[in-house]
Amino acid sequence: RTGQPIQCRAAVAWEANKPLELCEVRVDPPGPGEVRVKIEATALCHTDKYTLSGQDPEGKFPCILGHEAAGVVESVGEGVKSVVPGDHVVPCYQAYCGECPMCKSQKTNLCSKIRKYTGAGVMASDEKSRFSCNGKTIWHFMGTSTFSEYTVVHEVSLAKIDKNAPLDKACLLGCGVSTGLGAVLNTAKAEKGCTAAVFGLGTVGLACVDGLRLAGAKRIIGVDLDKNKFERAKDWGCTDTLCPKDFGDKPIQDVIVEMTNDDGVGGVDYSFECIGNVEVMRSALECCHKGWGESVVLGVAGSGQEISTRPFQLVTGRVWRGAAFGGYRSRIDVPKLVTRYMNKEIRVDEYVTDVMKLEDINKAFQAMTDGLCLRCVVLM
Numbered sequence: 001r002t003g004q005p006i007q008c009r010a011a012v013a014w015e016a017n018k019p020l021e022l023c024e025v026r027v028d029p030p031g032p033g034e035v036r037v038k039i040e041a042t043a044l045c046h047t048d049k050y051t052l053s054g055q056d057p058e059g060k061f062p063c064i065l066g067h068e069a070a071g072v073v074e075s076v077g078e079g080v081k082s083v084v085p086g087d088h089v090v091p092c093y094q095a096y097c098g099e100c101p102m103c104k105s106q107k108t109n110l111c112s113k114i115r116k117y118t119g120a121g122v123m124a125s126d127e128k129s130r131f132s133c134n135g136k137t138i139w140h141f142m143g144t145s146t147f148s149e150y151t152v153v154h155e156v157s158l159a160k161i162d163k164n165a166p167l168d169k170a171c172l173l174g175c176g177v178s179t180g181l182g183a184v185l186n187t188a189k190a191e192k193g194c195t196a197a198v199f200g201l202g203t204v205g206l207a208c209v210d211g212l213r214l215a216g217a218k219r220i221i222g223v224d225l226d227k228n229k230f231e232r233a234k235d236w237g238c239t240d241t242l243c244p245k246d247f248g249d250k251p252i253q254d255v256i257v258e259m260t261n262d263d264g265v266g267g268v269d270y271s272f273e274c275i276g277n278v279e280v281m282r283s284a285l286e287c288c289h290k291g292w293g294e295s296v297v298l299g300v301a302g303s304g305q306e307i308s309t310r311p312f313q314l315v316t317g318r319v320w321r322g323a324a325f326g327g328y329r330s331r332i333d334v335p336k337l338v339t340r341y342m343n344k345e346i347r348v349d350e351y352v353t354d355v356m357k358l359e360d361i362n363k364a365f366q367a368m369t370d371g372l373c374l375r376c377v378v379l380m
């Protein structure tokens, strides 16, 4: 490899369930097919918190978390053709190579080219990490590791975006906002006039609501345990809001089926689980219309947790689906989403409720679970 290592600041997760530590790390130059990126802004997603909590079977410590960011290419490794230094990029935890059997199938956005390496916290060319701290190896996370001033990612994980897009907003298209929009537009393929229920009104859920608004849904029922989320959900486009606590022991799926019973059968055309709670996943399936209702699981549940329902629910035509990164082919679709954002077709700015500096990243983790925080953007 040519190029020099860079010493820079990064927030290191040394162990599960411990605060991150701001450290001086060494970032090696990019290897073949790799790119070193100067991160300008990174948001926190609940999946970062989930992995830090120790519940992620792929969580490997010490590591540098972070996967919702935007930055500028600093240098490229051998053979890299799609980006040059100075390009503005969004690192994507879901790669797109266009050549592997998964990409070629055109049936999925899940690229298999480097997935086993990103899951193991290393780079594909030599199965090694590019990060270290005082000689100790620090593992990569989701192929992105954006809680660092510089990171190294695979070329196939980089979406090159419009240089006019503000990086402190475009970063959100690296995960949460794209995930919700895509679940509606790509996975459910919701159509004009449909009815829908969205469980969990955080960033992912609200992005589903925005997608449903774009699709022309006639009814969007937002469900959350926290009623403080309702005013904002209505602003995003929810026509109804429900708090399960208001219905005592009555299952929320029964409430939804009753309130959508205009045709004498009841149930929504589409539902989206945006929490990561396996009980709620069941409610989301069972509130779907008999014969055709489809439920999309977006939430990430902890290791060992499982979903269940009566098979009769599926026998009678309900469909259970799931989506990673909203079904978007990252490298191709993220630049298009950035354009849609610049054209004011989709909301992005509105999810940024907090802005902090890298040294305050532990406060950012706290903010994520407090009150009305949607996305906290950390500026390097």
Ligand code: NAD
Pocket (backbone or CB within 6 Å): 045, 046, 047, 050, 175, 176, 179, 199, 200, 201, 202, 203, 204, 205, 223, 224, 225, 226, 229, 244, 274, 275, 276, 277, 280, 297, 298, 299, 300, 301, 323, 324, 325, 326, 374
């Ligand atoms: P968030 O915490 O901001 O939102 C979750 C919302 O659910 C909150 O408003 C909370 O009040 C509500 N809630 C919690 N328990 C509830 C319950 N039992 N019933 C009703 N409401 C409840 O999280 P987020 O950033 O929007 O992410 C949501 C989920 O999506 C997480 O599990 C995250 O890991 C996952 N995620 C998945 C993908 C993917 O590609 N599939 C991408 C991003 C995030």
Ligand code: AHE
Pocket (backbone or CB within 6 Å): 045, 046, 047, 048, 056, 057, 058, 059, 094, 110, 115, 175, 300, 323, 324, 325
């Ligand atoms: N590592 C976990 C799974 C975590 C997970 O499901 N990740 C989602 C993205 S969450 C983004 O905030 C995903 O896209 N998964 C598909 C993939 O290829 O990682 C585990 O259970 O092992």
Ligand code: ZN
Pocket (backbone or CB within 6 Å): 045, 046, 047, 048, 067, 068, 175, 176
């Ligand atoms: Zn995420």
Ligand code: ZN
Pocket (backbone or CB within 6 Å): 095, 096, 097, 098, 099, 100, 101, 102, 103, 104, 110, 111, 112, 113
């Ligand atoms: Zn591929």
